[in-house]
Amino acid sequence: MPFERRTTQPENPFASLAPNQTIALVPEFTFESGHTIRDVPVAYKTWGVLNEDGDNCMMICHPLSRSVDVEDWWMNLMGACTLEGEGKVIDETKFYIVSLNCMGSPYGSASPLTTNPDTGARYGPEFPLSTIRDDCRLHKMVLDKLGVKSVAICIGASMAGMHAFEWTFFSDTQGTSPFVKSIVPISAPAKSSAWSMSWTEAQRQAIFADPKYLDGYYPLTAPPLQGMTAARMTAMLTYRTRDSYERRFGRDIMPPSSSPTATSGQSSIPTIASTASEIHRRNHNEGRRHQNTSAAPPPSSTIGVLTPDGNPKPSSGTTTNNNLNTPANTTSAYQSQVYSAHSYLRYQAAKFNERFDANCYIALSRKMDAHDVSYNRGPYEDVVRSIKQPVLVIEIDSDVLYTSKEIKALSDLLPNGEHFTVKSDEGHDGVLLEYEKINDAIVAFMQRQDHIRELVRREGVAVPEKKTSRGSLFASW
Incomplete structure (x- = not known):
């Protein structure tokens, strides 16, 4: 029996930012932590048609700050896939494309913004912490209801690449073969490092320091925007590099x-x-969001100036x-x-504040910190070596968040892994900006996989012609 489905989520103002998505209601789900919740919304979006065998699914996982609207942020990878030569990765005439929203995200799945059916109020900070593995388990339930028997390829960048790694440990319904046949993790680890975990901790502390945070019980009409601004600016620094900032901004003044x-x-x-x-x-x-312009501050001449008895020195007038x-x-x-670099960070933070929630940011960052494919499975290196599916590991050579050294070491452990380096000065944001190199690398990888070549050979289905990127609030990771 299919899950109940909805198209809106009135209690969550951010869900509407992902147009034309479907929200399935899973009756019950138990987290790895042991907590169980009911009426669990899972937002998803599909393109193309699932074949009779249910094996032409391509799963596109979304990064932390993205929704399931793949057309919005990876439109440049959509088009006709080919058996030889140039082509595009995401071909909805040949594949059944599915993107599912992870828990904790503000864009439709269960999160601090959704309603707890036991109380009738939003979960807020009381939403249970979810893991990458929890997401995959929940999404597998939805995929089963959609009729997907296996996934031909799973692609994801950053946090989404963490999901791709986790998917390699899921079996098909019969339990006889892998549910996901191949994966492409881009700028993503198989376990989070102390380095990346420290960056997310710094971002959370910025949110906690905002007086409006109120332990997460803030009203949506008065969110902790100053803390979110600082957190987003910190994250933006990890997404680029020193050289990219110098080249783009230098010491230019607005x-x-x-x-x-x-x-x-x-x-x-x-x-x-x-x-x-x-x-x-x-x-x-x-640069401070809200300066106090109404209250009269003490004269500057008295600040920090004391008389011999320790009292503030009176103003001379x-x-x-x-x-x-x-x-x-x-x-x-x-x-x-105002320097251009300052203006850029402020602009990006302001746009992010329009489309994201602080509690969701905390929930997703903790999810990333907890990521480790070897958890409860055995020694890390042995667990990674147990991944038998074809894996294309893509790194951005200038990435300071998930470094080239880290990704190369991971790639060397995979028995059926390939490694591709994208040369770029743009750091982690190269995942978006170097889309041509990434597209070509994935297309070449797909052309080397027999199970994918068989799907591409089949007659495709007619789909509406794609236009150019719509352009939205989703301008950066």
């Missing part, structure tokens, strides 16, 4: 704003300051701004100096 207030992630404050002290204060706090050489009571134009 042109003065033509409007009286700052926008695009900058603090919305007036550009006119009445005193030198106020000018200094605003310069000092430039006037001060001199040595930098501007103007009296403190002189009205001056306030226009802060």
Whole structure:
């Protein structure tokens, strides 16, 4: 009997950002931790047609900040697959493409944003921590209901590549052969390192430090945006490299704003300051989301200056701004100096805040930290060596989050693994930016797999013509 299905999730404002997805309700699911929840939503999206044998499925897993709308963020990999020469990876005329949203994500599956049927309220911070393995177990239940007997290839980058590795340990319904026949993990480890786990911890601490976080019980109308801003900026630094920032930004300064207030992630404050002290204060706090412009701060001349008895030194009434050489009571134009690198980080954080939830960010980052395919299976190297499926391991040579050394060592353990290096100065973001190299590497890998060649040889089905990328809030990992 199929699961109940829905197309909307009214309690979750972010679910609508993934258009035309379906949300299946799994009656019950028990996490690895032993906690059980009911009426579990799983958002997914499909393209193409499942064949009679149920074996032409291509599974595209999504990264941390993505939804199941593959057309939005990997449109450049969609097109006609070929047996020889150039082609595209994601061919819905030959494959049944499936993307399923993982738990903890704000885009439709069970998460802190969804309703706990036992209380009638959102789970919030009380949503049980889920693992990569939990996701695969839950998604397998949905795939079974969809009629998928086996998956020809599973592709995923970053967190999605972690899911690809975990899928290699699942068997088909009969338990006689692997459920997933081949995988392509891109810039993804088989277990999270102390390095990557430390970055996510720093990001969580930024969110925790926001006074509006309230242990995760914040209203959606007043989320901890300052903490999320800091967390996202930190993450953005791990997605690129020093050289890419230097090449793109250097020490360039943004042109003065033509409007009286700052926008695009900058603090919305007036550009006119009445005193030198106020000018200094605003310069000092430039970039803070919400500066206090209503309360009168103490004169700058008294800050940090004490009398012999330890009391603050009284103000003389006037001060001199040595930098501007103007009296403190002189009205001056306030226009802060903003470097291009600063502006880029603020813009990316502001856009991210429009489409993501803090509790979900925490849940997903903890999921990544817990990732280890060898957990409860045996010694790590032995477990990785037990993966018999063909695996194409793709690394970005400049990736500072999942380093070339780390990915190459993993590749060497795989008995049926291939290794491909994408040369790029863009770091982890090369997963998106170097799409031509990644597409060509995966196409060549698919052309070497007999089971995939057999599927490509078959007559395809007609599908609507794809347009160009729609362009949305999903601009970076």
